Amino acid sequence: MIKRSLLFFIIIISLSLHSVSQNFDLIITNNGDSIACFIQEISEDSVNFKMMENYEWKSKSISSNEINHYKKNAFENMSIVFKPGTSYIEKITLVKEINSVKDINRNSVYAELGGNAGEFSLNYDRLFPLGEKTGIITRGGIGAFIVLAETNFIYGGPKHFVETGIGFATNFNFTIMDFRLGYRFQAFNGFVLRLAPLLDYNVFNESDKLWSVRYGISLGYSF
Numbered sequence: 001m002i003k004r005s006l007l008f009f010i011i012i013i014s015l016s017l018h019s020v021s022q023n024f025d026l027i028i029t030n031n032g033d034s035i036a037c038f039i040q041e042i043s044e045d046s047v048n049f050k051m052m053e054n055y056e057w058k059s060k061s062i063s064s065n066e067i068n069h070y071k072k073n074a075f076e077n078m079s080i081v082f083k084p085g086t087s088y089i090e091k092i093t094l095v096k097e098i099n100s101v102k103d104i105n106r107n108s109v110y111a112e113l114g115g116n117a118g119e120f121s122l123n124y125d126r127l128f129p130l131g132e133k134t135g136i137i138t139r140g141g142i143g144a145f146i147v148l149a150e151t152n153f154i155y156g157g158p159k160h161f162v163e164t165g166i167g168f169a170t171n172f173n174f175t176i177m178d179f180r181l182g183y184r185f186q187a188f189n190g191f192v193l194r195l196a197p198l199l200d201y202n203v204f205n206e207s208d209k210l211w212s213v214r215y216g217i218s219l220g221y222s223f
Contacts, residue, residue, distance in 0.1 A: 025037050025070065036074075036080055037050055037060075047062050053086055079092070079093045101132060102129045102131075107127075107223050109124050110122075114215050116150060116176075117141065119143065121141040121143040138151050147169070147170060167180065168203075179199040193219060195215075197215050199213055
């Protein structure tokens with residue numbers, strides 16, 4: 001079950017990173033269509049590109065005579081609304097420029113596989129900016145008969161961060177203290193990815209192994 005869940009998380013991470021790490025290109029046709037796409041090849045006669053159609057990415061070609069305008073990496077600091085199932089653009093709005101920790105979303109919700117709760121948890125955290133590249137994050141979550149809390153320090157930005165801190169997880173029969181040193185990716189569109197090893201200390205039960213290492217993968221959304 002855990003291996004299957006881990007594979008699912010890896011697939012989702014790969015797809016999500018593909019979507020947030022590339023900036024769309026733009027093609028505007030003579031009939032007024034605006035297409036967010038990935039331009040692959042440009043010749044005198046045509047432009048080859050990939051676009052979303054019927055919820056699938058498809059390779060397309062358009063004659064140069066049909067193009068009014070095209071631009072590579074056209075949507076920095078913009079929010080796009082698409083027509084359902086396609087990458088035809090319905091609406092474009094400017095978003096505020098994000099340069100520091102003070103500009104990013106401060107609330108996040110996410111699911112974590114592994115991590116503090118051992119197998120799976122649902123979590124909320126809140127960012128308190130300290131400077132242009134630093135901040136404190138407080139987190140609470142619940143797992144299977146487990147509650148957890150954590151306080152982390154982040155450094156970096158505006159999308160990529162080192163995240164380190166201390167937390168605990170308990171079911172009130174045992175308590176584990178966790179030390180985290182990991183990576184946090186927080187995209188401007190809200191997507192959140194967290195990866196980290198955790199060093200665990202078994203606080204009260206000396207008959208078990210006191211120290212252990214485990215790993216956590218989180219996917220969620222910031223707002």
